[in-house]
Amino acid sequence: MSILQELTDLVIAGNYMNIKAKTQEAVDQGLSAKEILDGGLMPGINLIGERFARNEVFVPNVLMAAKAMNEGVEIIKPLMLDGSVTTIGKVVVGTVKGDLHDIGKNLVALMMRSAGLEVIDLGSDVSTEKFIAAIKEHKPAIIGMAALLTTTMYEQKNVIEALQKEGIRDQVKVMVGGAPINQAWADKIGADCFAADAAEAARLAKAIVA
Amino acid sequence: MRGRIKFDVMNAQELELMKNRVEDLLSIRGIEVDHPELVAELEAGGAEVNGHNVKFSKALIKKALASVPAEFTLKSPSGERDLKFPNPTGDFYVRTNTGAMNYLDVKNDSHYITLDEVAEWTQLINSMENIDYCTLPSTSGEEVPVDAIDVYTLAQVLKHSKKHIWIQPYETDNVQQLINIAAAAVGGHDALRKNPIVSFISCGVPVLTWKRMDAEVLYRCAKAGVPVQPCSLPTAGANTPVTAQGTALVACAEVMAMIIMIQLIGPGTPVIATTLLFSMDMMTTYTLQSNTEITMARLICMQLFEQGYNIRAHSYGTGTDSLIIDEQNFIERTSLIHMMAMSDASVLGGAGQLETAKTISPLQLIIDNEIFGTAHRLRQGLAVDDETLAFKELMDGDDKAGFILSEHTMRHFTEPHRPRLFNRDGMAKWEQQGKKTLLDLAMERYEELLKAPVKVQLKDEQIKAIDEALTVAHKALVK
Numbered sequence: 001m002s003i004l005q006e007l008t009d010l011v012i013a014g015n016y017m018n019i020k021a022k023t024q025e026a027v028d029q030g031l032s033a034k035e036i037l038d039g040g041l042m043p044g045i046n047l048i049g050e051r052f053a054r055n056e057v058f059v060p061n062v063l064m065a066a067k068a069m070n071e072g073v074e075i076i077k078p079l080m081l082d083g084s085v086t087t088i089g090k091v092v093v094g095t096v097k098g099d100l101h102d103i104g105k106n107l108v109a110l111m112m113r114s115a116g117l118e119v120i121d122l123g124s125d126v127s128t129e130k131f132i133a134a135i136k137e138h139k140p141a142i143i144g145m146a147a148l149l150t151t152t153m154y155e156q157k158n159v160i161e162a163l164q165k166e167g168i169r170d171q172v173k174v175m176v177g178g179a180p181i182n183q184a185w186a187d188k189i190g191a192d193c194f195a196a197d198a199a200e201a202a203r204l205a206k207a208i209v210a
Numbered sequence: 211m212r213g214r215i216k217f218d219v220m221n222a223q224e225l226e227l228m229k230n231r232v233e234d235l236l237s238i239r240g241i242e243v244d245h246p247e248l249v250a251e252l253e254a255g256g257a258e259v260n261g262h263n264v265k266f267s268k269a270l271i272k273k274a275l276a277s278v279p280a281e282f283t284l285k286s287p288s289g290e291r292d293l294k295f296p297n298p299t300g301d302f303y304v305r306t307n308t309g310a311m312n313y314l315d316v317k318n319d320s321h322y323i324t325l326d327e328v329a330e331w332t333q334l335i336n337s338m339e340n341i342d343y344c345t346l347p348s349t350s351g352e353e354v355p356v357d358a359i360d361v362y363t364l365a366q367v368l369k370h371s372k373k374h375i376w377i378q379p380y381e382t383d384n385v386q387q388l389i390n391i392a393a394a395a396v397g398g399h400d401a402l403r404k405n406p407i408v409s410f411i412s413c414g415v416p417v418l419t420w421k422r423m424d425a426e427v428l429y430r431c432a433k434a435g436v437p438v439q440p441c442s443l444p445t446a447g448a449n450t451p452v453t454a455q456g457t458a459l460v461a462c463a464e465v466m467a468m469i470i471m472i473q474l475i476g477p478g479t480p481v482i483a484t485t486l487l488f489s490m491d492m493m494t495t496y497t498l499q500s501n502t503e504i505t506m507a508r509l510i511c512m513q514l515f516e517q518g519y520n521i522r523a524h525s526y527g528t529g530t531d532s533l534i535i536d537e538q539n540f541i542e543r544t545s546l547i548h549m550m551a552m553s554d555a556s557v558l559g560g561a562g563q564l565e566t567a568k569t570i571s572p573l574q575l576i577i578d579n580e581i582f583g584t585a586h587r588l589r590q591g592l593a594v595d596d597e598t599l600a601f602k603e604l605m606d607g608d609d610k611a612g613f614i615l616s617e618h619t620m621r622h623f624t625e626p627h628r629p630r631l632f633n634r635d636g637m638a639k640w641e642q643q644g645k646k647t648l649l650d651l652a653m654e655r656y657e658e659l660l661k662a663p664v665k666v667q668l669k670d671e672q673i674k675a676i677d678e679a680l681t682v683a684h685k686a687l688v689k
Contacts, residue, residue, distance in 0.1 A: 058492040098381070100421050103448040107495050150311045150322065150348045151380045154356045179568055180311045180322070180348075198495045 003029060004040040007072060011044025014064025016071045023075040033076040041072045049115065052199065059111070059198075066114035087118040089209025092134045093144040094122030095178075096155035101148035104178060107198035108144060115202040117209065128155070128162045135163070135172055141209045144201060147178040156181075157189040173208050177201060214591025217552045218517075219509040228459065228510065229518050233268050235463040236470070240265035241418040245425030248471065255474035266470050274473040278521055282480035284343065284437060287395065287407045288372035288667060293342055295482070295522050295556060301589050302555050304527065304582050306335055307563035307570050308345035308411065309378050314534075314564060314571040316656055322350035323570075325366055329664045331562075332370040334572055336667075337659050340582040341561050343374035345411075347570055355688040361387050364408075365680045368395050369666045369673060376439060378411045382423040385410075385430045387683035392436070394679035395672050403435035411484070413441045414464040416449040428468055432476030439482040439524055439557075440468030445497050446489035446504060454489070454507035461485040461507075462514050469521065482557055484524040485511035488566070499566045500531045500542040509553045516554030525550065527558025527585065528578055533565045535574055535649065544581060551585040558585070576652040576659075580629040587627035598622075631655065 001009075003026045010019045026036050048065040051057045091112055095105045102124040109119045120138050122130055135143060143163075147153040156176050163169040173192040176185070186194035193208075195201035220228060242262045243249050253259040256270045266274070284293040293303050313323045313331075323331075328349055335344045346363045354362035360380045367375055368391065377392070379385045392408040393399045402408075412427035414420050420428075431438045442461035444450035450457040465483045472479050487508050489501040498504070508525040515523035527550045532539035543560075550558050560567065561582065562575030596602065600618045603609065613619050631651040633640060640646075646654075666673060 055493055059495055060492060100415055100423075103445055103490075103497075104495075107448070111495075149380060150351055151356055151359050154351055 003031070004036070007036065007040030008044040008047070011041055011065050011068045011072070012048055014061060014068050016064065016068040019068045019072045020075055023072040027075065027079065033079040036076050037073070041069045045069045045114070045116070053203075059107075062114050063110055066110075088116045088206065089142070090118045090120070090138060090140040091142040091144055091205055092120045092122060092131070092138055092140040093146070094126035094131060094134075095124035095146045095148070096152050096159065097125055097127045098155060099147055099149055099152035100124050101146070101178075104148065104198065105144075105146040108146070108177065108195070108201045111198040111202035112144075112205050115206050117202070117205055128159050131159050132162055132166055132168070135168060140172060142173045142175055142205050144175040144177070144195075144205075147176070147181060150180050153178065153180050153185065156191065160190050175201060175204060214593070215552045215588065216554075217509055217549060218513060219506055220513055225513060225518055228462065228514050231459055232463045232466050232514070233271055235418065235459070236266045236271060236467055237268050238265070239418065241414075241420065241464075241467045243420045243425050243471075244422045245420065245429060248425050248429045248475070251429075251475050252471060257474070266467070270474075271466075271470055274470040275519060275521070277473045277477035278469060279478050279480055280520070282437065283406075284374045284409055284480070285405045285407045286343070286372060286374050287368065291342060291373045293374055295480070297556060301586055302527070302551070303342040303557045304340060304561055305343045305376060305557060305559040306331075306341060306345050306561045306575065307347070307529070307567055308376060308559070309348050310563060310568055310570040311348040311350070312565070312569040313347075314569050314574075316573055316653060320569060322352065323347050325349055325353045325362065326664075328363055328366045329370050330660065331570065331572065331575075332367050333664045334575055334656070334659060336370075336372045338561075338575065338579040340579045340586060341373075341575075343376060344371055345376040345559075346378055348380075355684065357381065357689055358384065358387075358684055358687045360384050361391060361680060361683045361687065364388055364391055365676050368392065368407075368676055369668055370664065372667055375408045376411060377408050379423065379427055381687070382426045383687055384683075385423070385426045387679075387686060389430060389434050389436060391676060391679040391683060393434075394675040395668065397675075399434060406435075406437050406480070409437035409439055409480075409482075411439055411441050412468060413443050414468065416442065416444045416464065417460055418464060418467065420468075425471075428471050429475060432472045432479050435476060435479055437480035437482070438468070438472055439484040440465050440472065441484040441486055443486050443488065446487070446501075446507075447492060448490040448497070452492075454487075454501075454503035455510065457487055457489070457504070458485070458507040458510040458514075461487055462511055465511075465515070466519075482522045482524045483511070483515040483519075484557075485515075486526055486559075487511070496531075497566055498531050499526060499529045499560075500546060505546055505549055509549065512550075512553040512555045516556065522556040523554060524557035524559065525553075525555055526560045527551070527555070528581060529560035529563045529567060531566050533569075535564065535571065535577075539564065539574075543578070547581055547585045548588065551588040558582075572656055573649060573652045576655050577631065577648060580631050583629055584627055 176191045177195045258265040314320045349363045393402040412424045442464035446457040450460040489504045512523045515521045528543040530539040530542040561578040562570045
């Protein structure tokens with residue numbers, strides 16, 4: 001078995017304990033960072049993603065695979081000419097003001113990271129001002145807002161209105177989700193997309209930044 | 211309370227371990243509380259405080275639990291359905307779903323709940339003989355001010371409910387307003403303390419953390435002497451351990467922490483330990499109510515509080531992860547209620563709910579009324595004695611003509627439970643009468659119950675007092 005195949009298998013197995021040493025071994029054998037990434041690590045995470053889409057593996061499998069891949073990437077990162085090559089886009093996520101629920105939002109962040117996106121997680125109870133400031137600072141492709149209560153879902157609307165007021169609505173795609181949220185609500189408040197769950201949020205985000 | 215048929219999921223050693231671990235968590239790790247006034251009073255009451263961290267020694271836990279009232283009554287606005295705890299018959303009480311935001315109406319349209327539907331829902335609950343108290347749905351923010359959804363919903367339910375009301379607040383500032391509105395309905399705060407027609411829900415954020423709003427519920431209710439059903443809503447694998455047992459431990463520790471806090475601030479305030487456990491599906495990440503292991507974990511919680519601490523306990527009795535009224539729905543809700551009816555629970559909840567508690571349905575409510583009727587019968591069990599064995603009749607041997615005319619039959623023939631809406635006819639008659647399904651019959655009952663217009667239950671002066679309190683709340687809360 002080639003060392004690249006071994007790296008792929010370690011990612012699939014979520015074996016974050018051994019992947020650093022194996023990646024270093026590949027580097028020592030003279031493989032380039034690009035060869036290791038494209039031929040070893042990425043095929044593993046892509047395969048896990050495909051299996052997840054077919055309901056063949058569980059969320060923890062995906063998260064552990066992503067963790068293993070990131071461990072490998074840490075080894076090759078210093079060797080990369082372009083350090084940004086390991087992420088495919090940037091997302092800001094948060095649970096809106098007045099809402100303390102964060103399980104769903106945390107899962108979205110994890111799944112997006114597993115899909116290769118850089119995620120800036122603002123936490124829960126995030127004010128409109130904080131969302132705006134984060135967009136200006138990080139310039140993400142997407143802003144994801146979670147709301148778990150009928151009382152707080154209106155904050156999603158407030159943030160979208162604030163984006164328009166600030167003149168930055170066109171710079172970012174708005175994704176919304178949460179227990180009371182549906183496509184009709186997303187359409188009504190002018191969001192770009194509605195994600196029913198964490199996996200869909202990651203899939204939509206990947207499509208947006210592609 | 212315990213019925214004759216009992217599900218004990220823990221043996222004596224496991225129950226003792228569970229008690230010790232709950233108390234270890236509260237005395238060694240402690241809890242995090244974001245409420246300076248509450249924390250200050252807990253410290254004055256003997257808790258060890260370090261910033262937001264609060265620890266309760268085992269001696270303090272024992273002292274606090276000693277003031278949990280052994281007996282109390284949740285009152286009903288009508289006075290027709292007061293709920294004594296412990297239930298004198300050993301039975302459990304039933305409540306409806308709390309906090310749902312969607313209404314699946316009888317035309318099969320699912321939408322955010324309107325204020326008129328809150329009134330309709332409440333009127334239906336009044337007519338459900340097997341449902342003892344109601345909880346607040348979450349009215350749409352399109353209907354009432356977003357900052358005051360809970361207070362407007364409470365005012366609507368108060369006006370229409372004959373039964374006790376369980377309140378779930380949504381904002382810190384709303385808590386006192388909700389208490390004020392309930393007090394207005396009964397003639398003031400002292401009257402509410404004596405005549406608690408409402409109780410509150412307060413939830414921790416797993417693990418062992420209380421944000422300001424939920425701490426405010428504990429604080430205000432303890433001060434007002436309003437009963438609390440302290441609630442833990444953990445999700446196994448997401449914010450609590452993936453094992454059902456670990457999640458049960460967190461839930462019990464959180465509920466126990468709330469009971470201790472309430473008793474230290476307001477000794478003698480009635481409490482019902484409410485553990486509403488969920489799990490995360492590890493493939494879809496959806497939160498599930500009907501996972502088999504988590505159902506058994508609810509039994510652990512019921513056993514811990516009722517047997518381990520002699521504190522009344524409350525959990526889900528019905529509900530489903532199905533999105534509609536289908537076969538999965540009925541399998542999940544009936545298998546759940548059969549287990550919970552034989553647990554130690556004093557209250558079982560979830561009547562009328564679908565979609566993991568996010569949706570309520572009037573037809574499901576009517577069918578759940580039937581299901582809970584069966585569950586009540588299960589809880590009673592079967593006494594075995596010579597009379598129930600019909601031993602004398604059997605020994606006499608005078609049974610050649612069967613039992614239909616026997617004195618024993620005359621004494622007992624009304625006892626078997628007979629669900630009102632279930633088919634008990636043969637095929638020929640069923641076909642002749644239109645081949646009606648359970649849903650058809652539920653629809654007929656719905657139409658029959660709502661023939662009369664939805665009506666308020668209170669006197670004019672009570673309505674006026676509620677409206678005045680609502681106006682004050684609106685001014686204080688709506689920005």
